[in-house]
Amino acid sequence: MKSNKKNLLIVEDDPGLQTQLRWHFDQYEIIQATDRQDALDQMRMHEPEVVLQDLGLPPDADGVTEGLLTVQELMKIAPHTKIIVITGNGDQENAIKAIGLGAYDFYSKPIDTDTLDLIVQRAYLIYKLEAQNRQLKSQKHDSPLEGIIASDKQMLSLCRTIEKVAPTMATALLEGESGTGKERFARAIHSLSPRKKKRFVAINCAAIPDSLIESELFGYERGAFTGATKQTPGKVEIANSGSLFLDEIGDMPLSLQAKLLRFLQERVIERLGGRNEIPVDVRVVCATNKNLSSMVADGSFREDLYYRISEITIEIPPLRDRGSDKVLIARHFLKQMAEEQKKSITGFTHETIQAIESYHWPGNVREMENKIRRALIMCESKHISANDMDLLSSSTEISLNLRHVRQEAERNAISSALSMTDNNISAAAKLLGVTRPTLYDLLKKYQIHVT
């Protein structure tokens, strides 16, 4: 049985010193090595946090070459390990060389075990703190952005991209199906930028009649058209020194695209009916659920504008492709809404979880939000049923799918084993870790013919 003691590797060829150290450090699980190869083998096997290593090792027991080489190679395979080298009395020079190679500390003979004890204890402490630090850093790396629920790998990497893009002035284009969170991410870009204290102004090009978009965007002077009773700034001007979010940019009328391009290139606007050029300083983020490149191909979107707005394109994956995020987001909404509405609904039935996982989610996160809201109204128990969410239970579909996936994987593995072994049944069976009769059964099951 493995003890709970910490591993301490002692690399020492002198049997007397070995015994003394082993005896003294009995609170640790002592692993011993007498030369370089032995030390490397023990390191691979036990991964000790701390190593006590003599610099004079055979075959150069009177020199330091072998000892220094050992430090170097140990650091290569286990760079976080704390190596304390034991040097000959007064051999500062080689001690410093060892530190240069990555050793943590040195101690000169003759050995006073109590002092060495303190050095070893401190080495374990430093190792532990560094390990915690690494873990904290990696947790940060694995966290989504504020207000965004995600654990799926591609979503986390998307969050990292947003963090990199946010502080720059690059015009970002967010592409994604309806309800995937384009606006959410656009706001995240703004709030992670130096402009976060300034305004985030959104304009939805699909929601405004074509005839009004221009005045909405660029504003107008008094008398510019009938009903223009006073000078009115447009959204671009209002967003000055902040961010402008051009939502559904694919719906921008072709007639206005040239004007928008001019603003993006020159960063000046002219109000409708005005004669002055007004400089504006805005960060622009665009979003679309349309395929802009095919719109460029069919002539409904200007190519030059497309390139201008897509300096950085960020594709937001549909919810159905986000693995376990579906259930994670569902739980998040449930908790949030149940708290808001003071309802004591605590979770989903097993069947609902399966239905959430297998449903196609054409309306993405927004649809999830709506379905959970509905479920909270419908639910009569502590757990939301698939019916409450207006989802068909699909448990049978899932198990069938899973079986299908397994069979497919099995079939593929058998085919590749056969091709790797030139259809040698014994060799293929060995590769697959099954007996010959089992492989014959499987070949029959999958109707794989071996010639």
Ligand SMILES: Nc1ncnc2c1ncn2[C@@H]1O[C@H](COP(=O)(O)OP(=O)(O)OP(=O)(O)O)[C@@H](O)[C@H]1O
């Ligand atoms: N990862 C997420 N975590 C939590 N909430 C999210 C997430 N993604 C989106 N939402 C929420 O889902 C809803 C839809 O998001 P959003 O409006 O940003 O999507 P959209 O892509 O702009 O949709 P549309 O194309 O319909 O305008 C919002 O209420 C948003 O707060």
Ligand SMILES: [Mg+2]
């Ligand atoms: Mg939107």
